[in-house]
Amino acid sequence: MSLVPPPTPERAVQRLPSPAPFWPWLAFAAVALALSVAAFVAAADIGRSRAVASERAAAENAATLAIAVLRGELEKQRAVPLILARDPDVRRALDGGDPHAIDTKFDAIAGETRASVIYLLDRRGVAIAASNWDEPASFVGSDYSFRDYYLTAMAQGTAEQFALGTVSNQPGLYISSRVDGPQGPLGVVVVKVQFDRVEADWKALGGQIYVADARGVVLLSTVEAWRFHVEHALSPAAIADIRHSLQFGAAPLVPLPFTRAGELLRAGEVAGRFVDARIAVPTTGWSLDVLLPVDRAIRSEQARLQLIAALLLMPGLGLAAELMRRRRRAQARLLADAQIKAELEQRVVARTAELAGANARLTEEIAERARAQERLSDAREELAKANRLATLGQVTAGVAHEINQPLAAMRTYAENARAFLKRGEPAGAEGALGRVVGLTERIGAITETLRGFARRGDGVVEPTPLSDAIAGALMILDAPLRQSGIRPVLTAVPPDLRVMGRRVELEQVLVNLMRNAIEALALVPPADPTAPPLVLGVRAEEELVIITVADRGPGLSEQQVADLFTPFRSSKAKGLGLGLVICQDIVSRFGGTLTAACRPGEGCVFTIALRRAP
Template sequence: MFIRRMVSQARAPASPEGWSWLAFGLAAALLLAIGLIAAADLGRSRAIAAMDARAEDGSTLAIAILRGELEKQRALPMILARDPDVRSALSGGNRHALDLKFASIARETRTAVIYLLDVTGMTIAASNWDEPTSFVGNDYAFRDYYLGAILKGAAEQFALGTVSQRPGLYLTSRINDGDRLLGVIVVKVEFDRVEADWRALGGQIYVADQRGVVLLSTVPDWRFHVEAPLDEETQKEIRRSLQFGEAPLLPLPLTPDDGLVQSAAPLSGLNVLSRRDVSTTSWHLDMLLPVDQAIRVEQWRLQTLVALVLLVGLMLAAFLLRRRQQAAMRLLAAAEAKAELERRVEERTAELAGSNRKLLEEMAERARAQMRLLDMREELAKANRLATLGQITAGVAHEINQPLAALRTYAENARTFVAGKDEGAATGALGKIIGLTERIGTITETLRGFARRGSRALEPVLLSEAIAGALMILDAPLRQAGITPQVETGAPGLRVFARRVELEQVLVNLLRNAVEAIETVTPRPASPLLWLGIAETGDDVSIVVADRGPGLDEAAVAALFTPFRSSKPRGLGLGLVICHDIVTAFGGTLIAACKPGEGCIFTITLRKAQAEPTP
């Protein structure tokens, strides 16, 4: 549709709209041509770079394979030069036994041939003694590897075998008896397995010496070709030494082409070239990887991507151009629509303003209701504490009457001691009077603090003191019920973040509930009827109150912390709700676990506070 519109507009260039579409079409065609050319150039560069990197990796691996084979074989001549059987054969010993030994070593080391030359260069023992191409009896004094070993002690030469007509690397080592020359040991290494491993890497790989003569190659036809024509003197020297036999030493079918290499056979086309020197030798290794197909694929991919992007962009530009041409026609309608929209926005704004005011009023009313709810909860908590005080008044009065009676007795004794001028006894009686008054003060202060809810910030509260305060308040109900709680206060000095009065209120509620539950069970179960313990877990402290009461079913446990729902005949259902609120305000948790007929376990979990240092 986009192309048809451009063509139809180009056929009627008399109108301004037609001229616009004609210019657009020409610009689009030019941009598309430039984009495709640039994509082709970029694709060629990227494909060549990728193949270069692959060739670098491949050539590195190929050299590693070659060096592994070389290093494995180089030590063999030196070892055999010290072998006593070799020296014995040179001195007239059993040479056939040495043939067999060489054959065994050649099989184990995967060496092509191992043979021994005497001082004249004549082969006297060889691993291929039983083959038609046996080296035994052949004179190799003309070989450079023999002369090199005589002169330097060791030598290496790559050459074509004069008998086997197979190329290989000859490694030699001189054998001496003191200063007297006995002979030369020769190990011939062939690289068929190396070339097979190279073929698995892909591409074409060859190794050439310092003169540019190809020694090894994955392309057999390239062997003994040269990278560049040799001068006449070098060719004569090669012919004289028979190093490469009658090989014509023709140039390789490779020609440079703009940073790449054009190959003619066996696979014609462009290649990337990676050249690396083979360390410990005078050779270098070249790896050729074909790049034609990679260039075509990368160019096609990038050109397709550029074409898609440009077509999408051109379609978007055509759409925008069409929109621009239609803009003038819609201008009046847009102005009318804008005016209508502004009127509706004003009406909607007025509606939203009224709704906002109503919402603010509702939020204010909800806040006031929340404050009233908090006040009611505070009053309920205070009422709960006062109810608790009413239940424990008798016990507190009993606690105070005991020290009061003792006060009277100790005061009368003190008066008698003073009259009798017994100062020591009088002082002891007065000390006991002071202690009893302090106990009365502690009881009344605990009772007065329990009657009001503290509003102070959380502080470290010593658990042992809070538990002792709660047990003191409930001392009379516990004794009246005949219950002796088993108490484990945990580590000395253990503190939690709370407010002591409120924490005591929670413990009093839980313990009182446990006492009332135990009183309903007949006959009484085995002790302990009531257990209070402490457990530390990381940064938390758990206070556990467990009883042997009748327990509760799942429905009753689920409603424990719901206001105005109680399992007691006269209960208001507020005690545990208030306890839950207090523990939550401490940043802790209060949970219950009950089983019918087995009792209940209430667990308070609070944050542990840092213990004060022991003086």
């Protein structure tokens, strides 16, 4: 070994690299803050939409229940005047008998049916008997010939009218039925129904409920101040007609104090915002509206989604910070290495005559090379893992959609199970819960496949079932394939066919090749629409297993094919030119080969040749 010559002054002076600046951390913090703000704003918007939709569905359910309560009361009371119109005692009272004989009868029936008042009008429209005959506000002797329920019943047989009582000043529904005799109409039986119990039952459903007639006048309401308001301003002629008929007395008939902001509603003095649902009341000209408060549901759903966004962002930002920290540490090591190298060179210059110093330097260089080789191996594995994570990033949207569908279905089945349990139907609840269990297994299969794909390989080449690797790659790409409308054709793979390799990295190679095919097919549709756009073929030989990935995309030129496996050369506008290089390196470490054959306008065929496991 020759001795190192004495150093010149210029050679002794070393320019050491400056320490890494601190500004990248500031930029990282700014990007992380922007992503967090955007994620929280998006989560708040989505949470608001989901909460509004959920509460609107609940309002529609509450409206259905409220109508059931109202119809039950209506149908029960409608039968009373029809039955009494055929009662012989009622006919005798109208045909010259003693009307006081049926006062007590009406009183007993009103108590049993919970009707407000039952009374009998003669041909002139004058009340001759009433269930409240012994009260100060008795209807007996009052003239009701001007009421629509009297005039319509005398003309058509039956009638219904919601009005304010002229004697009691209490609102209610008047249901009337004509009493016919041998010589013609004798009079009219009237049942007045008040809905205090119905309104009390409505309050148990939550929110606010009101019923309006065909003109928009509020008849029933859980908010007393809304009664006899109108949904829309009435014309002067309509108001004059109502005043003349004394239907609602001196009620103001002013519009309801509602203001709408988008899809939400504010209800005057009732605090908060509401979603509303309207359903027509069958057998009447009425409509029923349910207003459910939505502010608490919006806040809860926004907080839940923002928590999920935070939980999703934290690992990603943590991983980015770790990668950045490693890069800075690598820069610091380079600086330290440069300083060590300068110090070693100074020692060599000082000991040019000493062979022991040269041997020590040689030993240090050998050790450094071994460490560099180890770092190179680690870097190669980390690069492959980064490629897999990049692939996972591209399919994240599809996978999120794939998981959201089972989650939405699970919620529906869970709500069905709760409804079955409330109705005492355990068989239906068991079926719904069984479907929930099946959907959780589906989500578990998806997440387990992605977690295995992102895991770092252990470096051991071993017999690997080829069917498992192909199934894992297809599951990872399931969402992009379906979104692109591509149905790959797969050659049947024997379950016992195994190759020498590692499953995670073999999946990575297959995912890269098929993803490239999907992107190529998105650029130019196949010339022959009847031919399969993507074909995955498997052929077993004595010592080798041949896997082909063929697409009907635009293909590549000869120069592009020659550059396929050259680092940092890519035919894609935003490609890095590393995907196929990594795939070729992985296949080579398995002891196999990866080749490509392309023709412009006819697509590409990538062929993987792997050793067949014994």
